[in-house]
Amino acid sequence: MFDWLQHIADWLIYSVFGIAAETKLGTSLNFFVYDTLKILILLFFIVFLMGIVNAYFPIEKLKNYLNKKKLYGLEYFFSAVFGAVTPFCSCSSVPLFIGFVQGGIPLGVTFSFLITSPLVNEVAIAMFLGMFGVKATLIYAVSGILLGTIGGWLLGKLNLEPLLSDWVKKILDNKMKQAEYEEEKQTFSQRLPEITRGAWDIVRGVLLYVIIGIAIGAAMHGYVPENFFNQYLGGGEWWTVPLAVILAVPMYANAAGIVPVIEVFVAKGVPLGTAIAFMMATVGLSIPEATLLKKVMSLRLIAIFFGVITIAIIFSGFLFNMIL
Amino acid sequence: MSKVIKILGTGCPKCQSMTAVVKDVVAANNIDATIEKVEDIMEIMKFNIMTTPALVIDNVIKIKGRVPSKEEVLALLN
Numbered sequence: 001m002f003d004w005l006q007h008i009a010d011w012l013i014y015s016v017f018g019i020a021a022e023t024k025l026g027t028s029l030n031f032f033v034y035d036t037l038k039i040l041i042l043l044f045f046i047v048f049l050m051g052i053v054n055a056y057f058p059i060e061k062l063k064n065y066l067n068k069k070k071l072y073g074l075e076y077f078f079s080a081v082f083g084a085v086t087p088f089c090s091c092s093s094v095p096l097f098i099g100f101v102q103g104g105i106p107l108g109v110t111f112s113f114l115i116t117s118p119l120v121n122e123v124a125i126a127m128f129l130g131m132f133g134v135k136a137t138l139i140y141a142v143s144g145i146l147l148g149t150i151g152g153w154l155l156g157k158l159n160l161e162p163l164l165s166d167w168v169k170k171i172l173d174n175k176m177k178q179a180e181y182e183e184e185k186q187t188f189s190q191r192l193p194e195i196t197r198g199a200w201d202i203v204r205g206v207l208l209y210v211i212i213g214i215a216i217g218a219a220m221h222g223y224v225p226e227n228f229f230n231q232y233l234g235g236g237e238w239w240t241v242p243l244a245v246i247l248a249v250p251m252y253a254n255a256a257g258i259v260p261v262i263e264v265f266v267a268k269g270v271p272l273g274t275a276i277a278f279m280m281a282t283v284g285l286s287i288p289e290a291t292l293l294k295k296v297m298s299l300r301l302i303a304i305f306f307g308v309i310t311i312a313i314i315f316s317g318f319l320f321n322m323i324l
Numbered sequence: 325m326s327k328v329i330k331i332l333g334t335g336c337p338k339c340q341s342m343t344a345v346v347k348d349v350v351a352a353n354n355i356d357a358t359i360e361k362v363e364d365i366m367e368i369m370k371f372n373i374m375t376t377p378a379l380v381i382d383n384v385i386k387i388k389g390r391v392p393s394k395e396e397v398l399a400l401l402n
Contacts, residue, residue, distance in 0.1 A: 055390070059374055092375050092389070094334070094365055099374035167366055194393055198338075205337065292334075295365050 002038050009034035028222030035130070035214045035260065040203065043126040043210070043256075048199040050085075050122040055191055057086055059096075063103045073153070076112045079105075080148030083116030084141065093117065094292055101164075102171060108156015115309060116148030119284040123206055127259035128279075132266070139324075140276055143316050147280070151312050155305065163301035209257035217260035224268055241317035244274050248281035249310055255283045273320025280313045327357040327401065332368045333377035341391045342377040349397045357401065 009030050013019055019026040062082055066075050093114065100110040120141050128137040161169075251258075262275045290302050297305070329346060333339025343361060350357050362368055371380065375389030379397070386400050 059389075063374070092336075095368060095376055096374050098369050099372070102372070171369060190396075194390065198391065201337070201341070 002034075005037050005041075006034055008037065024222040028218045031221050032214055032218035035218065036211060039127065039130040039210055039214065039260075040207075042130045043123065043206070044199060044203050046126040046129070047122050047202045048196065051195040051199045053085060055195055059086065063100060063105065066100075066109060067104045075106075075109050076152045076156070077145070077149045079109045079112040079152065080116040080145045083113040083148055084120035084145050086117065093289070094296055097293075097296055098168060098171065101168070106156055107161055107164075108152045108154075110152075111155045111305065112148045112152025115151045115284065116144055118289065119147065119280055120144040121255065121283070123202070124255035124259070124279070124283055127210075127255055131259050131263040132272075136272060136276070139320065140279070143276070143320070144280065144284075147284075147309070147312050147316060151309050154308055154312075158304065160301055160304065163298045163304075165296050165298065168296050206254060206256035209254040210260075213257035213260040217264045220261070220264040221267065224264065238318075241274050241277055241321065242314050244278040245281040245310060245314050245317060248278045249285045249306065250287055251282050255279075258282050271321045272324050273317050273322075276320055277313050277317025280316070281310065284313070285309055327355070328382055329357050329359045329401075330362050330380040331359065331377060332362045332371060332373065332380060334365060334368070335363055336376065338391055339377035342379065345392060345394055346379065346397055349394050349401065353398060353401075355401050 010021075012033055013026060013030045014021050017029070019029060021027070021030070066079060071078065096117075097110060097114060100113065101107060125137060125141065128140050258279065262279055266272055266275045285306055290306065293302050293305070329350070331339065331343050331346060333342065339361075343359070346359060349355070350359060368376065368378075371378065371385060373385065373388050377391065378388040379386045379392065379400070381400060387396075392400075
């Protein structure tokens with residue numbers, strides 16, 4: 001599918017710049033050009049598709065649906081799936097959280113949404129697809145959804161409502177009515193320019209991270225010896241998964257920047273499962289997210305939330321390494 | 325009568341683009357309106373919206389969760 005891009009990269013580096021294909025510099029530069037072009041195309045395409053989904057996603061109906069129906073536990077799963085398909089914007093996570101809880105959706109189900117939403121997002125999917133291919137992307141997406149389902153269910157069992165912030169509890173007590181809202185009437189063709197612009201804005205926003213990430217990855221590809229990480233992270237020692245995850249939790253690397261670097265780790269001998277677990281902990285849990293959640297939850301609740309998810313990610317890392 | 329425009333959002337990039345669009349439209353068309361940015365999450369939640377940014381004109385929510393075009397904002401203000 002991307003053969004033509006490889007030809008462009010070969011032509012540019014080997015013919016135009018005249019750098020020999022056998023040199024480390026040649027390999028690195030070729031890798032950089034090819035990956036950057038491929039990722040940017042994928043990124044724009046997927047972000048654009050998600051923009052269309054987002055424009056028509058009936059979030060209010062979903063809220064009512066999750067609230068009314070008796071779903072026999074499936075509500076956690078649905079909530080996680082919805083978290084995956086709605087494009088994530090960290091600034092919307094708090095309003096969404098309150099909206100859900102206020103709409104009478106149990107805290108655990110809300111958590112399912114909150115876990116999967118940043119974990120499975122359009123940028124991460126595009127980057128995974130570009131760097132690891134379809135199979136790894138599917139594993140990533142499916143396990144992100146399962147993680148949200150199980151994590152939400154577990155957190156729901158813990159009866160954590162008393163640990164919400166006081167003002168949130170107050171909101172929950174006197175159910176507010178929504179302010180008057182006029183239904184938007186806009187046709188698809190009216191919205192399309194706006195969706196395209198939105199997609200371009202997102203791609204532009206992560207562009208720098210993509211380029212830096214791929215540049216680091218490309219440099220490592222050329223200069224780090226094969227199996228280098230095997231000695232440290234790749235040997236399959238049991239503690240490498242928890243170590244990778246715990247290192248990743250406080251990191252706030254944009255998915256766009258971290259995936260190309262992870263790809264090199266895998267190419268140089270780190271097991272894919274460890275890499276996926278690392279990735280999940282990086283994008284799913286972060287200090288900025290904790291700061292946002294601080295407005296609606298007590299520190300204790302955030303600690304429980306992060307703790308449960310960290311453990312769940314570590315277990316899924318073990319599982320991937322066993323089955324992959 | 326002067327319109328009261330409120331832009332609800334916690335300060336994410338999308339909310340800033342919405343503010344820019346609205347300010348442009350108001351300035352370019354000499355519309356008599358005050359623009360207020362509501363960044364406090366507790367204030368925002370009083371409108372009970374789930375996606376930001378949101379555009380509120382005279383206490384009616386007009387747009388939520390997306391950045392509108394200039395033409396659309398102009399139409400809403402007239």
